[in-house]
Amino acid sequence: MTHSLSEGENALVGITAGIADITCIQWAYYLKNARQQRLPLTLNPRILYRGYVANCANVAAGTSFQFATAGALNKLVLRGAQRELTDVEKVGTGFLAGFASGVVASPAELVMTQQQLKGGSVLQNVTNLLPTGPSTVFKGFFPTCIREGLFTAAYLGVAPVLRTHLSSAFPGTNEELHRVLAATAGAACSGILSHPFDTAKTCMQGDIERKTYGSFLQTCKEIHSSGGYGSFYRGLEFRFLRQVWQVWVLDLLRVKLSPVLFPYRFKADTSLSLELNVA
Numbered sequence: 001m002t003h004s005l006s007e008g009e010n011a012l013v014g015i016t017a018g019i020a021d022i023t024c025i026q027w028a029y030y031l032k033n034a035r036q037q038r039l040p041l042t043l044n045p046r047i048l049y050r051g052y053v054a055n056c057a058n059v060a061a062g063t064s065f066q067f068a069t070a071g072a073l074n075k076l077v078l079r080g081a082q083r084e085l086t087d088v089e090k091v092g093t094g095f096l097a098g099f100a101s102g103v104v105a106s107p108a109e110l111v112m113t114q115q116q117l118k119g120g121s122v123l124q125n126v127t128n129l130l131p132t133g134p135s136t137v138f139k140g141f142f143p144t145c146i147r148e149g150l151f152t153a154a155y156l157g158v159a160p161v162l163r164t165h166l167s168s169a170f171p172g173t174n175e176e177l178h179r180v181l182a183a184t185a186g187a188a189c190s191g192i193l194s195h196p197f198d199t200a201k202t203c204m205q206g207d208i209e210r211k212t213y214g215s216f217l218q219t220c221k222e223i224h225s226s227g228g229y230g231s232f233y234r235g236l237e238f239r240f241l242r243q244v245w246q247v248w249v250l251d252l253l254r255v256k257l258s259p260v261l262f263p264y265r266f267k268a269d270t271s272l273s274l275e276l277n278v279a
Contacts, residue, residue, distance in 0.1 A: 004071075004075075004265070005071060005258060005262060005265060006071075007068040007069075007071055007072055008068070009258075009261070009262050009265075010064075010067040010068045010070075010071040011064035011065070011067060011068040012064070012261060013064075013067055013253070013254060013257050013258055013261060014060070014063035014064035014065070014066060014067035014068065015060045015061075015063065015064040016253070016257055016261070017063055017067075017249070017250050017253035017254060017257060018056075018059040018060040018061075018062065018063035018064065018250075019056055019059070019060050020249070020253065021059060021063075021245070021246055021249050021250060021253075022052070022055050022056050022059040022060075023052075023056070024245070024249075025242050025245050025246065026048065026049050026051075026052050026055055027045075027048040027049065028238045028239070028241055028242040028245075029051070029055060029112070029242065030042075030047065030048045030049075030050065030051070030116055031048070031235070031238040032202075032235040032238035032239045032242065033113060033116060033202050033206070033235070034116075034235075035234045035235030035237075035238060036198075036199045036202045036203060036234045036235040037117075037202060037203060037206050038234070050115060050116050050119065051111075051112035051113070051115040051116045053122050054108060054111040054112040054115055054122045054125070055108075055109075055112045057108055057122075058104070058105055058108030058109055058111075058112060061104045061105075061108065062101045062104050062105045062108070062148065063250065065097075065100070065101040065104050066094075066097045066098055066101045066148075066152045066156065067097075067156075067254070069096070069097035069100055069101065070093050070094055070096075070097035070152070070156050073093040073096055073097060074089075074093055077089050077093060087157075087161045090156065090157040090160060090161055091153045091157030091158060091161065092153075092157070093156070093157070094152045094153040094154075094155070094156035094157035094158075095149040095150065095152065095153035095157070096149070097152050097156065098145075098148040098149040098150070098151055098152025098153060098156075099145045099146070099148060099149035099152075100145075101148050101152065102141060102142075102144040102145030102148050102149075103141075103145075105144050105148055106138055106139075106140055106141045106144040106145075106201075107137050107138060109140070109144065109201070109205060110129065110136075110137065110138075110139060110140065110205045110208075111125050111126055111129065113202060113205040113206050114128075114129065114205070114206075114208065117206055129208075132208065136208050139204050139205055139208060140200070140201040140202075140204040140205045140216075142216050143197035143198070143200045143201040143204070143216055144197075144201050146194065146197045147194040147197045147198045147201060150190050150193050150194035150197075151190050151194060151243070151246075153190070154186040154187060154189060154190035154243070154247050155183075155186060155246065155247040155250045155251055156254075158182075158185070158186040158189060158190070159179075159182040159183050159185075159186035159247050159248075159251045160182070160251060161182075162178075162181070162182035162185055162186065163175075163178045163179055163182040163251070166178040166181060166182060179248060179251060179252060180248055182247075182251070183244055183245075183247040183248035183251060184244050186247045187240060187243035187244040187246075187247045188240070190243055190247070191236060191239055191240045191243050195232065195233055195235075195236050195239060196220075196232035196233070198239065199223060199231070199232050199233070199234060199235070200216060200219045200220055200223060200232075202235075203219055203222075203223060204216070204219050220232075
């Protein structure tokens with residue numbers, strides 16, 4: 001027997017997990033963005049947490065979107081069959097859910113990036129950005145979609161798959177150790193593949209005036225000319241740290257929060273572990 005949450009229930013789990021995640025790790029977003037744009041680093045909490053509200057909205061909305069979309073895709077793939085998703089299906093539906101969430105993440109991260117650079121409130125930045133039109137509001141949309149697809153594939157696909165294989169290979173060992181190891185491996189894969197897209201996205205969104213960074217291809221050429229391929233990996237240390245945390249905590253909260261928020265879904269057999277919307 002397997003349990004299934006509705007898209008709305010998955011979304012609520014995603015919102016709760018996203019806000020908990022970003023509250024702990026917002027500082028790493030600022031440091032990563034600063035390194036990518038070659039700006040000075042700081043340890044001032046008032047600066048490190050600048051853009052926190054916008055990023056909470058971004059991550060909560062994005063994670064809820066990813067959870068709900070992945071759940072819907074899982075149901076579509078299974079078509080009512082009573083079986084587990086294959087490893088490829090888990091990673092694939094995770095990527096598609098993440099890619100689609102770019103429509104939420106891209107404008108929200110634009111607000112956060114502009115607030116980190118220029119200060120002001122969320123409302124002030126939104127008010128300044130809206131009149132500029134879709135070409136600015138969705139600047140960095142494509143690299144955001146690719147990055148979110150790879151990241152979501154990591155925490156909804158790669159990490160759970162690795163955790164399951166570790167548990168099978170080493171029965172009786174600590175499950176949380178498996179979760180940490182799977183999160184580290186998932187974050188490493190996601191980070192290496194997605195960081196060039198994230199760097200391009202950050203540079204594009206930090207330059208809405210298009211003084212240096214225009215289209216995605218122009219931005220990639222400019223980044224490469226500033227220091228070769230290594231320039232695409234500026235800030236990777238902060239993003240890797242952040243992603244290990246995020247892949248671990250989102251996988252953990254996805255499993256642990258669902259029975260707490262929706263206990264009626266788990267009354268039949270509390271010993272069963274949750275697999276996201278596999279019924």
